[in-house]
Amino acid sequence: MNAESSAAEVVGLRAVPWDGAGHGGVRRKVVEGLVQAGLFGCALLSIFTTVGIVLVLAVEAFEFFREVPLFDFLTGTEWAPKLAGKFGVLPLVSGTLMVTAGAAMVALPIGLLTAIYLSEYASSEVREVVKPVLEVLAGVPSVVFGYLAVVTVSPWIRTFFPSAGVFNVASASIVVGVMILPMIVSLSEDVLRSVPRSLREAAYALGATKFDVTVKVVVPAAISGIVASFLLALSRAIGETMAVALAAGNSPNMTLNPLEAAQTMTGYIVQVSQGDTPAGSLEYRTIFAVGLALFVSTMFINILAQWFVARVRMKYD
Amino acid sequence: MGEARTVTMELSHHVELRVTLMTDMVTQRMTLPVRPHIVPRDRPVRSPDELAGHPAKISVSHLNFFYGEKRALADVSLEIPQHCVTALIGPSGCGKSTFLRCLNRMNDMIEDTRVEGDVLLDGNDILGPRVDVVELRKRVGMVFQKSNPFPKSVFENVAYGPRVAGIRQKAVLFEIVEKSLTRAALWDEVKDRLDDSALQLSGGQQQRLCIARALATNPDVLLMDEPASALDPASTSRIEDLIFELRDRYTIVIVTHNMQQAARVSDRTAFFYQGELIEAGSTNELFTNPTRKQTEDYITGRFG
Secondary structure (H helix, E strand, C coil): CCHHHHHHHHHCCCCCCCCCCCCCHHHHHHHHHHHHHHHHHHHHHHHHHHHHHHHHHHHHHHHHHHHCCHHHHHHCCCEECCCCCEECCHHHHHHHHHHHHHHHHHHHHHHHHHHHHHHHHCCHHHHHHHHHHHHHHHHCCHHHHHHHHHHHHHHHHHHHCCCCCCCCHHHHHHHHHHHHHHHHHHHHHHHHHCCCHHHHHHHHHCCCCHHHHHHHHHHHHHHHHHHHHHHHHHHHHHHCCHHHHHHCCCCCCCCCCCCCCCCCHHHHHHHHHHCCCCCCCHHHHHHHHHHHHHHHHHHHHHHHHHHHHHHHHHHHC | CCCEEEEEEECCCCCEEEEEEEHHHHHHHHHCCCCCCCCCCCCCCCCHHHHHCCCEEEEEEEEEEEECCEEEEEEEEEEEECCCEEEEECCCCCCHHHHHHHCCCHHHHCCCEEEEEEEEECCEECCCCCCCHHHHHHHEEEECCCCCCCCCEHHHHHHHHHHHCCCCCHHHHHHHHHHHHHHCCCHHHHCCCCCCEHHHCCHHHHHHHHHHHHHCCCCCEEEEECCCCCCCHHHHHHHHHHHHHHCCCCEEEEECCCHHHHHHHCCEEEEEECCEEEEEEEHHHHHHCCCCHHHHHHHCCCCC
């Protein structure tokens, strides 16, 4: 056996010359076409669904705004659709913002510090225990968080602040914070760990301590991902329904006191959807107006998140 | 049929890929043993007499290193003379990078590793448990194979070391940055773009920035792990010029795959093979008159 043939054998070269003729080309094209059409159909479905939802929201909300001026809706400070015909959405917005801000105060610092610990400091043994536990936490149904807030967190708050109601914003904030915690930890930890080892080595080689490396290299390099995880978690907190509907109470209340009860936008929608409100009535249409407001604010946050990520990425790329 | 040979490729510091090739497929390399072109060389190399006059900056004796059960360095003893360039050569996976990373204890960060033996810097142990690794790394700087600037401005990259060392005054930092960039032959190119992201620099500039960043902590020793292997010939040449200029001020240890580069820049060369130090000596001597068969085979391209 000569040298060339053995090398050709090793790499599996073919000795048949190219004759220019297609073999099974038509069939291959049909299959390819079908695959592409099928995939395109799936993509189209999600677009139709999105457009459909937005349309329903917009049409019903439009009907609502024919009777209630948009300005009154956005600036009114009293929400009592059934009893007084007052349609000021601000109490619901403030309830939502209070719960979200409280949840952020609980979840952002704890979440980020946990992510830093897991990514930079924890040994692999500790990580293998903590991460599954967080996943379990993420799997707890939100209604469970809701009654935990009522039966555990709220009494606990009332031992410190006897003036607090059974239903209060603080307990809702705490449980929503705990709910979004796993999301922040897991997303932030992923971006922290994806910071290349070469950057860490560069910093260690300059005589940096672990703390220096973490604070001045790893976190800044990962900041866009961390902020994105915060904003996604906040989006989730705004849209969170069951826990706040149970814990915060059902009384639209324009307040900054976290010990009082309040109602969030989602909580209101739950309340009306459950009741026997006749379809087509003005009260029925309020949930579409509120839903639209919720949709717009969540979308605004998501756009903000994307803008922020793009801005930071420009700075660090 | 040609005989099968096993070639070991280093994928990362502790992962290896073994590939069996037919010798016939590498005929070109096998039949043309060529020594690296050594003379004329445009930079004066330190003569053996001169080398003998330089005291050992780092002295390594009986160094063993293990990744888990696998022994990566076997009883390596080597003196690294002050204010000279020492090149470490050898095929992939021979332990030269591991050896280099022992000198500033970068291997500490890799789990499940173990080191035995002595490494003395200025006569004092650096491996002991009571050694301040942070202080050691300020004295023994490092430049990596892939340039790894921080995603920060040019200025902040160079100022990083001094900053973590506690220097706060802007004026002092600026002075250090300017001096370091000048020494790394980069100042003229970047003095107007100090606030630009370091990642906007070219590959060669980024690597010189990493050298400047390492110089900013005012080290005695500079470790370079294949600093030019990812660069084009022009940038490589600039780095080599730079290494030559830096050797009067710093003790330099460079790992390289490129034997011509070792011959061009170093005063002293050490040849590693399969975790052992086969031979070390003055660069001219080692390349023109190696004493060991394995060294001869490697520098003439018979393997590796």
